[in-house]
Structures are given as C-alpha cells and as structure tokens.
Amino acid sequence: xxxxxxxYMPRNELFMYFGLLALxxxxxxxxxxxxxxxxxxxxxxxxxxxxxxxxxxGYGGILSLGQGIFFGLGGYCMAMFLKLEASAPENTSIQxxxxxPDFMDWNQITELPWFWEPFNSLPLxxxxxxxxxxxxxxxxxxxxxxxxxxGVYFAIITQAIAAILTILIIxxxxxxxxxxxxxxxxxxxGWDIRTDxxxxxxxxxxxxxxxxxxxxxxxxxxxxxxxxxxxMRDKEERVRFSGYDVANLKIxxxxxxxxxxxxxxxxxxxxxGFMSPTFVGIVPSIExxxxxxxxxxxxxxxxxxxxxxxxxxxxxxxxxxPELWLFAMGALFIGVVLAFPNGIAGLYQKMEFRKxxxxxxxxxxxxxxxxxxxxxxxxxxxxxxxxxxxxxxxSPNIDLNSSELSKVST
Amino acid sequence: xxxxxxxxxxxxxxxSFDGFRAVNDLSFYVEEEEIRVIIGPNGxxxxxxxxLICGKTRATNGSIKFRNNELTKMSEHKIVHAGVGRKFxxxxxxxxxxxxxxxxxxxxxGRTIMGALTFKRDNTILDKIHEISDITFLTENLNDKAGLLxxxxxxxxxxxxxxxxxxxxLMLDEPVAGMSVSERKQTAKLINSITxxxxxxVIEHDMQFVEDIAHRVTVMHQGKVLxxxxxxxxxxxxxxxxxxLGH
Numbered sequence: 001x002x003x004x005x006x007x008y009m010p011r012n013e014l015f016m017y018f019g020l021l022a023l024x025x026x027x028x029x030x031x032x033x034x035x036x037x038x039x040x041x042x043x044x045x046x047x048x049x050x051x052x053x054x055x056x057x058g059y060g061g062i063l064s065l066g067q068g069i070f071f072g073l074g075g076y077c078m079a080m081f082l083k084l085e086a087s088a089p090e091n092t093s094i095q096x097x098x099x100x101p102d103f104m105d106w107n108q109i110t111e112l113p114w115f116w117e118p119f120n121s122l123p124l125x126x127x128x129x130x131x132x133x134x135x136x137x138x139x140x141x142x143x144x145x146x147x148x149x150x151g152v153y154f155a156i157i158t159q160a161i162a163a164i165l166t167i168l169i170i171x172x173x174x175x176x177x178x179x180x181x182x183x184x185x186x187x188x189x190g191w192d193i194r195t196d197x198x199x200x201x202x203x204x205x206x207x208x209x210x211x212x213x214x215x216x217x218x219x220x221x222x223x224x225x226x227x228x229x230x231x232m233r234d235k236e237e238r239v240r241f242s243g244y245d246v247a248n249l250k251i252x253x254x255x256x257x258x259x260x261x262x263x264x265x266x267x268x269x270x271x272x273g274f275m276s277p278t279f280v281g282i283v284p285s286i287e288x289x290x291x292x293x294x295x296x297x298x299x300x301x302x303x304x305x306x307x308x309x310x311x312x313x314x315x316x317x318x319x320x321x322p323e324l325w326l327f328a329m330g331a332l333f334i335g336v337v338l339a340f341p342n343g344i345a346g347l348y349q350k351m352e353f354r355k356x357x358x359x360x361x362x363x364x365x366x367x368x369x370x371x372x373x374x375x376x377x378x379x380x381x382x383x384x385x386x387x388x389x390x391x392x393x394x395s396p397n398i399d400l401n402s403s404e405l406s407k408v409s410t
Numbered sequence: 411x412x413x414x415x416x417x418x419x420x421x422x423x424x425x426s427f428d429g430f431r432a433v434n435d436l437s438f439y440v441e442e443e444e445i446r447v448i449i450g451p452n453g454x455x456x457x458x459x460x461x462l463i464c465g466k467t468r469a470t471n472g473s474i475k476f477r478n479n480e481l482t483k484m485s486e487h488k489i490v491h492a493g494v495g496r497k498f499x500x501x502x503x504x505x506x507x508x509x510x511x512x513x514x515x516x517x518x519x520g521r522t523i524m525g526a527l528t529f530k531r532d533n534t535i536l537d538k539i540h541e542i543s544d545i546t547f548l549t550e551n552l553n554d555k556a557g558l559l560x561x562x563x564x565x566x567x568x569x570x571x572x573x574x575x576x577x578x579x580l581m582l583d584e585p586v587a588g589m590s591v592s593e594r595k596q597t598a599k600l601i602n603s604i605t606x607x608x609x610x611x612v613i614e615h616d617m618q619f620v621e622d623i624a625h626r627v628t629v630m631h632q633g634k635v636l637x638x639x640x641x642x643x644x645x646x647x648x649x650x651x652x653x654x655l656g657h
Contacts (some may be wrong), residue, residue, distance in 0.1 A: 224520055224529040227511050231504040238502040238568075241464060242516045243490035243575065252523045377549065 008222045016301050034196045041203040041271045043311035048264025050292040050303035051217050052257030058297030060253045061233030066158030067261050067288050069165055070133040072280030074262025079275035081125040082185035107174030129266045130259050137258035141251035166281040181276025206267045213260050217300050293336050296345025305344055417609040423472035432458045434633035445610045447620045450630035451654050456613045460581050464496040465489045495577030499584050501564035505557030512556050513539045516571035546570035561588040581611045586619050598622035
C-alpha cells in the first residue's frame, strides 16, 4: 500500500508539494494584507487552468487556446446562482419585474429564461459548474478528435470557439449581462462574500480545491494514462496500432482539463465578485497557456508557480506602466520558448541544489540495505529459467528451417 | 483448401489514390504459422498492402479476411484487438519512455480509459515483459529511455512491443533496416522462433535475410503479384530477375 502510494507520489515530489502548501497556506497569508491575499487567490484560480494544460498540452501534446471557454463557463454558472440570490424580489422591488437580475430588467425581459431556472438551486449549480463545461468539452472533443483533427488546427478551432462564445455572451445582453458581465454579487446562501473574513475563508477553500486538483492530476500523470499520453504525444500512430482508441484518450484529457478550468472559474467568481466575457475570450486563453509555459509545461507545480509569477508581474507592471504589459508578456513568451523551453521547472531541475538534494538522498539510502537493479534481474532470471528452457526447445532454429525449405524446392 | 483455412486471405484488393492504383487487384493467402515475405522494387505497393491490412489506408475495392473477419470495414484498434500487429518502417517507439514502459503500454490490458485508470503493474505483466525483453535481447536495457537505444535495438523493441500483444498475424515492415550483419542474424533467429501459433508477414529488401526466414515469397510489382512461391523458385523466375533481382 505504502509502496503503491510512493509510485504515485515519490518522496522528493511530496517534499515539493509541502513546500508549495507552506508558501500558500502559511507564508503568504501571514505576510500579505487581505487585498493582496485576495489577489493571490485570484491568480490561483488561473492555476487550475494551467494544471489542466500541463496534462492536456504538456503530456498529451494537445494545445488548446480556448481554456478560457471552460474557465468562463464554470465562472458563469457560479455567477448565475449568486446573481439570482442577489436578485431576490425584496432587493429588486424597484424594477418593473422584481425577482429577475437587474440587467434583464434593463433589457425589457419580463421572465426568467429557462436555462437560468436550475441556478436557483445550489446543488444543481455545483453540478452544473463541472458538468456544463465538461459536456461542452466532450462535444468539441468528439467533433474534433474522432475526425483526427489535431495540432495547430485544433488550437485554431478552440481559439475560434472562445471568440464565438465571447461574441455570443456580449450579443445576448438580456440573458448574459453582456459586456459588463454578471456583477454586483453579494451573498452565498446568505453569507456575505464581500467581507474580509469571507475573503480569507474563500482563499483557503480555493487552496483546498487547488490541491485536490493537483492530487488528481498527479494520479493521472503517474498512472498508465500519463505514460499513454506521453506515448501518444510522441507516436500517435503507434499507440493507435497498439489497440488504443486514441480519440477517446484525447477526449478524456481534454474534458479533465476543462473540468479543472471550470472549478477555477467558479472560485474566481466567488473571490472576485463578478464574471465577465473578458475572462472567456482569446486573450485570457492565451495568457493561460503562457502561465503554463512559463511554469514548465511538464510540471504540475511549475504551472502553479508560473501562474503566480506571471500574474504578480502583470499586476505590478500594470500598476506602473499599464500600456507596456502586453509587450512584456510577448517578450516573456518569446523568452521562454527561446531560453528555457521547460519553464521554471526546467530551470529548477538544472540548478545545483537539486544535485545536492539528490546527493543527500543517496547518502541516506546508503545507510540502509537495498536491493540493486542487478539483484532484481537475478531474481527474475532464476524465476523464469524453467520457462525459458522450454521455449528454446520448442523454437525451430534457423538451420532446420532452411534445410526444410531446400527439401520443398527439390 | 477452403479460403477460411487461411489466416489471411486477401482477394481482389485495390486502392487508388486520385486514380493512381497503388495496389491493383491483388490476391494472396497466408497460412497458419507461415512466414511470408513480400519483396519487390520501390513503389511496388508493399507498404500500402500492410497499411490496408492494418486499416491505416482504406481499400477502394476487394476484401481482406483475417480468420474470416472482414478487416476492410473495421477501425484500426479493433483490427489490433482481432489479432493483427504491425511494425512500421521506421522504428516507431516512445522515445521519452523507458523500454519497460514501452512494453507495458503494448501489453493488451487496460486499453480503455477506465481500464487505464485502474491499471496496475502486477507480476503477470512484469513476467511477460521480462520474457519478451529476453527474446528481443533487451533485458539489460529495460530501464533505459527508449530514445537512447541503438537503431537495431529500437527495431527489436518495436518487434517486442508487437510480440507482447500476442498477435495471430504479425506484420513487419523492413525489420532489419539499419542493422549490422550479426544483428540481422539474431533477428532472423528471433523471427523463426516466434511462429508458434502465429503467422508472420514481412517486407524486406535484404535477400540474405529473406532467404533465412521466408517459407514463401510474394514478389510485387506495380501493385500486382508478379510471382509467388519458395525463395528458390522465385529467384529463378525470369520476370522477377528482370524487374527486381536484376542484373
């Protein structure tokens, strides 16, 4: 049991997880004021997307430039519930139709649209947050992967879908709140989410979900699916002709990544207090890919650090030079691709103190008896000896065959 | 012999790419435990035949019957499940994974998403992996990244990945390309030792190797069968000498 767990979570990686946990759950809450901590919480909601991209893009080789779609859908589901709660008839008595969200009233809508109805209930909303984006991803996946659309084409199509969804949300102002998004969210089941204490609590709830998602991703990465994803990235045909339905594998990882993104989106809405189309479209989707690339697209924890770093840089940069941020981000992306293609995680792996750590681990291991690889081989050889002798006797050898052949031909 | 006694019965197989018939009304039959080698000049359509059998390319006309299952309409992974394994011309292995992981992925278990999620590397699988790595001369390299293997070892690894699937029909596209003379000898021995309960279909250019392994040889030319029979008979066929074995 312990050994099986160690397969999924080797000791050195567990160390790193605790390091991240200490940073996020202890260090940052003690040194930052609630405004800054809330910002970190907001950044971390993007980390959900970046973690999904590590699996989907880093491992599976499927680059999606439309993860904002799923982040947005998750966020909108949450926002719709909060908005309905904020639009209770007693709060909206000045509207011509009390009890519906304010933007609907402004758009001369007199009745709650049918697709808003389920969001009156919190359980349905929570299911919807995961289900709506995942089902949407499933349909995109089936439509694309079953027809063997992949690579650049897939990236472009996801980007197009992100653009379409943004336009749709902005265009259907009466149903979606339009370009302003869904704003003025106040309470969750009567609990005011705008207070400082609520922000603290939500920050930690967010952390719990983030680590849950990280553990799921770690399980997938270390299991057979992780190895299959790498195999598929390298040699898709070989995987297909080894008896796997490659399309299903791609759909699975794409849906998983979108479910992660959706959780991030919902936590975003809760912590920031609104949701708008600016988090759905092409620009945020590409930003999310950059977070993942900067962190290192093969490292789950790298994705979290990358997200934090880029978002923090974005905030501090835009505070002083708002117009320069986009250039800085472009430069960052080029820099990552040219100078350190494996991101922060790749840099870390090159660094000396990693070697020191490994030296330390091997020193520790020397102190206790261990079976070497050679001994393990020995064990297997002696076990299989009997069978091996049998197969050797059964197999016709080469000389026998050619003499048979000459008999046939003469 | 009735057609359903063959492992593989290819009849009237035709495929045309924009009017060009790469394979044209081709018929041949492979028997149980037979090693059949397809030879022929470049562009004769040899690789296309393998593509058609394993489902990579769809036939325009004709039928491919594998143990009486029609393969022309089946999806690629279903064809693999039916028992057809195929090695590609360039060694097609997962370079970022170790030899052991390469073999493990090819082991026929956990092929669905749920199966892969609940997959466990148990002793049956490890024993099988060790057995296969022994016969493909890779035991020493089990924990090496496959990308670090020599070209010949990569070829062996891919053959091993097919063997672990335990297919009834094994198709090898140029299995000894890039191998040294001694490696070719070893490979010939390997192929001769794996015919128990399965048939092997090989494309190869190296005549010495073909003589070492072939039970029967099919010579293809311009998408058709030019000649068929034992190596000795084919070698003396004047048509074959003219278009292929040559001057």
